Each structure stands twice: as C-alpha cells, then as structure tokens.
Amino acid sequence: EDQVTQSPEALRLQEGESSSLNCSYTVSGLRGLFWYRQDPGKGPEFLFTLYSAGEEKEKERLKATLTKKESFLHITAPKPEDSATYLCAVHTSGTYKYIFGTGTRLKVLA
Amino acid sequence: DTGVSQNPRHKITKRGQNVTFRCDPISEHNRLYWYRQTLGQGPEFLTYFQNEAQLEKSRLLSDRFSAERPKGSFSTLEIQRTEQGDSAMYLCASSRGGGSTEAFFGQGTRLTVV
Numbered sequence: 001e002d003q004v005t006q007s008p009e010a011l012r013l014q015e016g017e018s019s020s021l022n023c024s025y026t027v028s029g030l031r032g033l034f035w036y037r038q039d040p041g042k043g044p045e046f047l048f049t050l051y052s053a054g055e056e057k058e059k060e061r062l063k064a065t066l067t068k069k070e071s072f073l074h075i076t077a078p079k080p081e082d083s084a085t086y087l088c089a090v091h092t093s094g095t096y097k098y099i100f101g102t103g104t105r106l107k108v109l110a
Numbered sequence: 111d112t113g114v115s116q117n118p119r120h121k122i123t124k125r126g127q128n129v130t131f132r133c134d135p136i137s138e139h140n141r142l143y144w145y146r147q148t149l150g151q152g153p154e155f156l157t158y159f160q161n162e163a164q165l166e167k168s169r170l171l172s173d174r175f176s177a178e179r180p181k182g183s184f185s186t187l188e189i190q191r192t193e194q195g196d197s198a199m200y201l202c203a204s205s206r207g208g209g210s211t212e213a214f215f216g217q218g219t220r221l222t223v224v
Contacts, residue, residue, distance in 0.1 A: 032210035043215035091210040096166045100152030
C-alpha cells in the first residue's frame with residue numbers, strides 16, 4: 001500500500017537556525033510529490049511540485065529536493081513567520097488521490 | 111483567480127442531524143477533491159470528481175456521506191445522521207487536468223457535532 005512518512009513530527013528552531021524536514025515514501029509509481037504549508041485553522045497552501053529524482057525547487061528560504069525514496073524541505077535562516085505545519089503529499093499511478101503524510105509542526109523562535 | 115471557496119466556514123450541529131457543505135473550485139479546474147482532516151493528522155482523501163463524474167471514493171467513506179458535482183462546477187458534500195466522530199475539518203481542493211498537477215485547497219469547513 002502506498003505510504004508517506006514525515007519526520008520529525010515537531011521541530012523547534014531558533015531564528016536563523018537552518019534545518020531540513022524529511023518526507024519518505026513507499027509507492028507503486030510516483031507521478032508527483034507536493035509540499036504544502038498549513039497554518040492553524042486554515043487549508044493547506046501549495047509550495048512546490050517535484051516530478052523526478054534529482055529535481056530541486058526553491059522559493060525564498062525554502063528549497064525542496066527529491067530522490068527515489070524521499071524528499072527534503074530545507075529551510076535556510078528561518079524566521080518566526082515560517083512557523084507552520086509542513087505537509088508532504090504524493091500522487092501515484094492507478095489513483096487520482098493525493099496521499100498525505102501527517103506533517104511536521106515547525107516552530108521558529110525569535 | 112479567486113481561489114477555492116468553501117461555505118460555511120464553521121458548522122455546529124447536533125448528533126443525528128444532516129449537514130451539507132459547498133465548494134466552489136477555481137473556475138478553470140476540472141478536478142475536484144474532498145478531504146477530511148482531524149487535529150494532528152494529514153488530510154484524508156474522501157472523494158474525487160473529474161468534471162461531473164465521481165471517479166474515486168475512499169473505501170473508508172461511510173454510506174452516510176454523499177457528494178455531488180452537478181454540471182461540473184460547484185460541489186456539495188452531505189453527511190447524513192451525523193455522529194461525534196464526524197467532527198473534523200472538511201477540505202475541498204481543485205486542480206487542472208492533464209497529468210499530475212498541484213491541487214489548491216480552500217480554507218475548509220470546520221464541523222463540530224455535539
């Protein structure tokens with residue numbers, strides 16, 4: 001069965017302390033991997049799409065990378081406003097749905 | 111592009127009552143998804159529409175849940191005979207057709223069953 005696992009579950013960083021979030025997946029055929037940001041009480045906000053191993057996407061302090069088994073969301077010099085839950089989702093062959101991980105709750109302290 | 115719109119934003123209902131939620135997708139998107147999310151969990155897939163056709167439903171979806179997308183525009187999700195376990199955030203998302211593309215989510219409808 002297709003599965004997405006995110007780690008760590010929660011992460012506390014000091015402002016400016018760079019780190020990485022992990023999304024590992026076990027799927028039958030990856031068509032796309034997606035990163036979202038979710039603030040409390042709101043819907044997920046789209047960040048990045050990755051399609052093939054070796055691909056990288058960048059936006060402000062965030063960079064997403066993809067290998068054949070996992071994806072990383074690198075956060076460089078984070079700010080308190082980067083505090084949110086970051087969700088990873090996959091789109092696989094043979095289904096229309098996006099399968100989500102449980103997310104990483106990021107807290108950046110000033 | 112006004113984004114995905116969901117109504118109502120919040121709904122409190124008594125156990126056993128029926129509720130209906132509405133989703134208006136991004137206008138040029140022909141794919142529409144419903145998800146459910148509980149605290150501390152990722153969104154859980156409920157159902158998928160391509161235009162007006164419902165092409166996929168979660169095996170976990172109770173018979174009390176039904177969704178429609180008449181004319182391939184807005185969609186409604188109805189829950190009959192609500193139970194306390196139905197309390198959750200119900201999210202709608204839409205995406206363009208053609209391959210694997212990103213889905214854009216609405217702000218959700220928070221359902222509380224008392």
